[in-house]
Amino acid sequence: MFGRDPEMLEPSYARRFSAAIVEGVGNSILPVAVLAALYLWVTRPGALVSGLFGEALTSFLLAMSFFCVVVAFAKSLLSPEQPTWRFTEQSAENAQSAYRLIFMLAAVFSLDMFFSNLQREGAVSAEAVFVYSAVFGTLGGWFFLKLGREELWRTEAARKSEIPQQRQTWRFISRIARVLAIIGIAALFVGYGALGKRLLTNLIWTGLLLWIVVLLRGFIHELVSLSTKSESIQDKLHFPSRVLERFQSWGRVIVDPVVFLCGILIVVPVWGVPPDDLFRWTLKTLSGFQVGSIRVSIIDIFLAIAVFFIAMAGARFLQRQLSERFLEQTNLPTGIRHSLNAGFGYAGVIVAALLSISVTGIDLSNLALVVSALSVGIGFGLQNVVNNFISGLILLVERPIKVGDWVRVGSDEGIVKRIQFRATELETWQRASVIIPNAEIISTSVTNLTHRDRYGRVEIGVGVAYGSDVEKVREILLDIAEKNGRVSNDPAPTVVFRDFGASSLDFELRCFTSDVMRRLGVASDLRFEIESRLREEGIEIPFPQRVVHLMNPQADDQEPES
16 A cells, blocks of 8 residues: 555655655564564573573674664665666666665674674674674775765766756765775774774764665655645645745755754764763754854744744735635725735735744844934935835825726836836736836826726728718718727717828728727727728728929930030
8 A cells, every 4th residue: 555556657755755664664574573572582581591692692683683674675765676666866777786785784784783792792802803893894894885886876867967066065975985984994904993893883874874864855855845736725825836836945945954954963973972962052052142242043043934934824815815705795996906905915024024023032122223223324225125115005005007907108008917015017918027116107107098997099090082072981980980889889989081181181080999908909890891891982092192203304415505
């Protein structure tokens, strides 16, 4: 049910992680259970097996248990037979090679555990300790160096797709580990067996713990991605997709440092740092430290950030509910509803900021003094931002333009899509977005074609040839306008005789439509009908005409008489 399914072609990271845990437990639980039963039987009170043989047997059982668990989980994580369930970006051959190396390293490490327990009981001589330490240390260091090769774990394509800085970091860590492994092997042969063994043992434990941390990091990233892609969260909070993508990106950015610090806290005790001191230093750092007269608390900072985002999420949820469930049921115009919705959003941001500040314990009176001292400089430096913000509030309150209006601002023309803190967004007929600062809209003349209603006038200019029946032209134009279903009868269409043109008699049909947003379509329909009717009635729409007089070319060639 929870293991690897061969029919699943693209399992998610969380699904692979859970399957690896289940497979590892399933493959190791039976041998470990048998070994644990033997261990309990050997160590029970009154057991016949005791003394040196008993200690050797219990050490062997513990070492074999460790070996079985490591091998089972290594096989489930590397998955040499099923590449779709593999955690690493490596080929099947490299995965099999890595599994064999881990198998051998686990065997060497388990034997080292067995002999180390016998050494503590005094059952092994100093010479034997030196020999087995040199042999097992060399084998363990060699297998560790082979495992640390970059080409074993990643394909060439994966290495090229990595960020250069991240690639350099891992290469730096890999080189340090190799240098320490070589130093450990060399120390075994020059008489510093304890130093060499400790270095190699700590390197192996560090590699194992870091691998676990990396796996947990990927699992947490997957949880963040799933939470942002959840349909229930999207339906309830109504966050736009771009907001959820940003939340996912920022969530991963926050997770990586936390995981990195946790990895350090896990690895550092392996190298001899007392856990009690480490816990005390960590707690002191997180709870707060003094920088001059200011106390900095990392916990308060993270808590303030969390409170801010939670408050913003709650405000956004209430804003969506207000817009979709309450305001939609009212008969208020679209502009008023947008203004109320935007004002509620501004209030939500202010409340979230105040809550986050209060969580940090900052004295607002001291903050007010600082703000008042910097107000002059902020006023000069951010005057345009403040000007646009105040202009945006004026637009929301006075509503000279509203969301959905068709406006002209200078050379820009389009539909108002949204009015924000700093700027107003217009959408043109080309589906392009024009961002206009709010201060420019307040300080310049703006043509709002739909300020009070959607009525708008349509003007159609047409020219007919000289000698045409002008009364008949007038009747045709009026008849065409009156028969068009999108032309309003109040006010009624009119025809204006504009001028005696150079090549034509110029008329203009003026009519109104109830939806000025469709006036281009209405004008186009009228022009089609005008051209067809005039052609049927035999009324000519003339081309521009020019009369050219040619001089007598022979007159210039005659010579004057003497």
